[in-house]
Amino acid sequence: MKxxxxxxxxxxxxxxxxxxxxxxxxxxxxxxxxxxxxxxxVQLESAVINMYDAIQGVNxxxxxxxxxxxxVQIEFYLTEMRSDNTRTKSGGGLxxxxxxxxxxxxxxxVGDYYRSFYNxxxxxxxxxxNLGVASEENSANIEAEAxxxxxxxxxxxVRLYGDIPLVESIIGIEDTEIQFNRVAASEVYxxxxxxxxxxVSGLDNTHxxxxxxxxxQTTLAKVYLTLGTEYLLAQQLLEDVMxxxxxxxxxxxxxxxxxxxxxxxxxxxxxxxxxxxxQDFSSEWLNGVGRSSGVNYVTDEAKVVIDALGGxxxxxxxxxxxxxxxxxxxxxxxxxxxxxxxxxxxxxNARLAGNDFIVLRYSDVLLLHVEAIMAGGNSTxxxxxxxxxxxxxxxxxxxxxxxxxxxxxxxxxxxxxxxAFENHRFFDLIRFGEAMNVLSDYSTNNxxxxxxxxxxxxxxxxxINLSNGAMQxxxxx
Numbered sequence: 385m386k387x388x389x390x391x392x393x394x395x396x397x398x399x400x401x402x403x404x405x406x407x408x409x410x411x412x413x414x415x416x417x418x419x420x421x422x423x424x425x426v427q428l429e430s431a432v433i434n435m436y437d438a439i440q441g442v443n444x445x446x447x448x449x450x451x452x453x454x455x456v457q458i459e460f461y462l463t464e465m466r467s468d469n470t471r472t473k474s475g476g477g478l479x480x481x482x483x484x485x486x487x488x489x490x491x492x493x494v495g496d497y498y499r500s501f502y503n504x505x506x507x508x509x510x511x512x513x514n515l516g517v518a519s520e521e522n523s524a525n526i527e528a529e530a531x532x533x534x535x536x537x538x539x540x541x542v543r544l545y546g547d548i549p550l551v552e553s554i555i556g557i558e559d560t561e562i563q564f565n566r567v568a569a570s571e572v573y574x575x576x577x578x579x580x581x582x583x584v585s586g587l588d589n590t591h592x593x594x595x596x597x598x599x600x601q602t603t604l605a606k607v608y609l610t611l612g613t614e615y616l617l618a619q620q621l622l623e624d625v626m627x628x629x630x631x632x633x634x635x636x637x638x639x640x641x642x643x644x645x646x647x648x649x650x651x652x653x654x655x656x657x658x659x660x661x662x663q664d665f666s667s668e669w670l671n672g673v674g675r676s677s678g679v680n681y682v683t684d685e686a687k688v689v690i691d692a693l694g695g696x697x698x699x700x701x702x703x704x705x706x707x708x709x710x711x712x713x714x715x716x717x718x719x720x721x722x723x724x725x726x727x728x729x730x731x732x733n734a735r736l737a738g739n740d741f742i743v744l745r746y747s748d749v750l751l752l753h754v755e756a757i758m759a760g761g762n763s764t765x766x767x768x769x770x771x772x773x774x775x776x777x778x779x780x781x782x783x784x785x786x787x788x789x790x791x792x793x794x795x796x797x798x799x800x801x802x803x804a805f806e807n808h809r810f811f812d813l814i815r816f817g818e819a820m821n822v823l824s825d826y827s828t829n830n831x832x833x834x835x836x837x838x839x840x841x842x843x844x845x846x847x848i849n850l851s852n853g854a855m856q857x858x859x860x861x
Contacts (some may be wrong), residue, residue, distance in 0.1 A: 422510075423517055425518050425522065427517070428526065429526075431511045432511055432526060435504060435507045435508050435533045436652070436653075438453065438455060438503045438504040438507050439456050439652055440455055440456065440652055440654065440661065440663075441453055441455020441456055441663075443457070443659060443660075443664050443736065445659070445664045445667075445735040445736060457663050458497055458500075459540075460665065460679075460805075461479060461497075461679070462494070463807040463808075463810045464805055464809060464810070465479060465679065467809040467810040467813065467823070468685045468809070468822060469682070469805060469809045470682055470686070472679050472681065473678030473708070479493070479679045483832070484830075484833055485834040487841065488842070488845075489842035489843065489845035489857060489861050495844035495846055495847075501537040502537075502541070504534075505534055505537045505538065509530075509551065510554060511526065511529075512527065512531070512534075515527055525586055528583045528586025528595070529586075531580070532599065532600050532603075533595060534575075535580045538550075538572055538579075539603065542572040542573065542576070543811055544841050545858070547568055548567070548569075549562065549565055549566060549567065550562075550565075550572055552575065560851065560854070564850070565854075566855060566856065580600050580603055581604070583600035584601055584621075587600055589628055592650065593653040597628075599649050599650035599743075601625050602649060603744070604621055605617075605618040605619075605621040605622050605752055606752060609755055610811075615757075615759050616760055618756040619756040619760065619762065623753065625649070626749065626750070629646075630646060630649060631646045631647065632647055633645050633646065633647045636696055636700055636780065637700045637726075639742070640717060643739075644740075646746075647745045648740075648742060648746075649743075649744040649745055649746060649749070650742075650743045650744040651740045652740060654737065654739060654741070655738050656730045656731035656736060656737060657736045657738070662731065662736040663737050663739065664736070664737065665717075666734070667734040667737060670718075670719075670734065671713070672707065673720070678711075681714075682702040687712060689797055689800055689801055690702065690801050693780075693801045694780065694801050695777075695782045696781040697780050699725060700725065701715055701804050701805070702714055702805075716806070719731055720734040747802050747803070753768075754769045758790065758795065766788075770784075770785055770790065773785060773795070776798060780802070796812060799812050800812070814839060820836060820839075823838070837858065837860025842857060842861035
């Protein structure tokens with residue numbers, strides 16, 4: 385959300401997955417309890433905004449402590465860089481562990497993301513625990529918003545870590561049975577679906593940088609596709625989004641550099657040149673900028689597909705690194721601009737960038753719509769699927785489908801090119817049932833160490849230590 389400020393949560397409760405104040409960002413400065421603090425709807429609204437502040441995370445340029453939560457700013461390490469889309473430039477350090485499928489349970493990014501998104505869940509639970517101070521007019525909407533955020537966080541966590549603790553309320557340090565009890569992923573999905581159903585019924589489409597009905601519908605459809613169930617319901621959810629006023633941007637570049645545009649369904653907003661609300665993840669993708677510059681560099685495998693199917697998306701997907709012409713950089717979210725591409729800088733300092741991070745956009749909806757129809761075998765909607773597929777291709781300057789059929793590989797490739805470097809590829813491969821084949825071949829060709837256990841991340845070692853061994857590690861770690 386634009387102009388999110390760090391709103392202090394004066395709480396003494398401890399979040400679900402850790403025993404320290406690290407989960408509270410910033411740290412509490414008084415001993416006012418949540419029960420005493422939230423007495424008005426205005427105060428509760430500050431807690432609502434604080435949920436998005438947690439997703440946004442802390443800009444590492446301004447805060448160097450490794451114990452802080454960097455939220456969505458480090459998501460690419462665990463998604464794009466564990467797929468065949470991106471890698472490190474230098475081939476070393478903690479990022480390289482993820483690239484070569486050799487991540488340890490002590491990997492900083494593995495722990496940071498887990499901690500970050502349980503912080504998001506904690507803040508959502510804080511809102512839900514204090515709905516009593518909301519007006520009758522606004523209570524249902526606030527509940528729906530908090531449940532969307534909680535579902536979004538759990539959906540990311542369960543796909544990355546598998547069986548995880550399920551925390552539905554604010555808990556204390558003594559509640560170790562909840563804090564460290566990994567429940568079956570199916571139970572987590574039950575809560576996700578329930579929360580998203582509440583969000584769908586309680587939200588409208590007012591916001592792009594906060595929860596909306598369309599964001600909840602799209603996420604719920606993606607949950608059903610991930611589970612391999614309710615294909616027709618997923619199709620109907622997506623078709624409702626398709627008549628809700630969203631549209632493809634005519635110019636692909638504008639999706640990323642005309643922020644808040646008609647294609648955006650849900651994005652995490654950042655504000656340039658503001659140490660509290662800016663991001664530095666995009667600077668990490670550049671040569672000579674940032675802490676570990678040269679991460680999230682484009683693989684040769686990704687370039688081959690983008691070159692073949694990118695159309696007018698290619699130049700706004702990757703570019704040659706001028707300093708090292710053998711390397712290729714991601715163009716989406718460039719913080720310092722590119723004159724040759726008519727992209728203006730978003731900030732005076734690339735490490736205080738204002739580029740928003742897009743979570744959901746309309747082209748994703750169109751391609752998910754195709755997927756729901758294909759996976760569900762809905763023969764009556766074949767032409768509808770073709771129409772959705774062709775909308776994306778025609779915007780890219782490509783010809784429409786010429787054989788009146790779409791294969792799974794064609795759809796997977798189209799998603800790869802259209803949504804490249806937006807943290808979808810790893811999840812797409814798993815959802816399509818292609819992760820083992822694709823990542824095994826990719827690993828073999830590059831001398832990496834992929835095996836089936838790498839489809840899940842390790843549970844952070846810090847959590848296992850805090851549980852005194854009660855929490856079991858994922859296989860293979």
